[in-house]
Amino acid sequence: MLERLLLLRILPGRGSLTTLRIVRDLEHELSFSEEEHAALNFQVDEGATRWVSDAVGDKVIEFGPKAADIVYDVLEELNEKKALTMGMLNLCDKFGYGNDDDAAH
DSSP: OHHHHHHHHHSOSOSOHHHHHHHHHHHHHHSOOHHHHHHHTOEEETTEEEOOTTSSOOOOOOOOHHHHHHHHHHHHHHHHTTOOOGGGHHHHHHTTTTOSOGGGO
């Protein structure tokens, strides 16, 4: 759940037409269904989003090469601004950001 929320928060809101269409599709895939909302019981308290952690299983989301590049580039921008957070480390690992061998990008 955390990774989906983080990705929804960091995806770019500006770019080329084709990039924005890919981002829109990603946002749709990452979003939570009505059933997930009901099961997770999202609550915002003092700026933090909380949910029932075991209410919904993992959701597999396929990222095409361009979508993965978009996320990688956002992580790179955040790193350059020193704006990455501890919660984003798993995202960096999953998208190959920060690997010594950047050939995956």
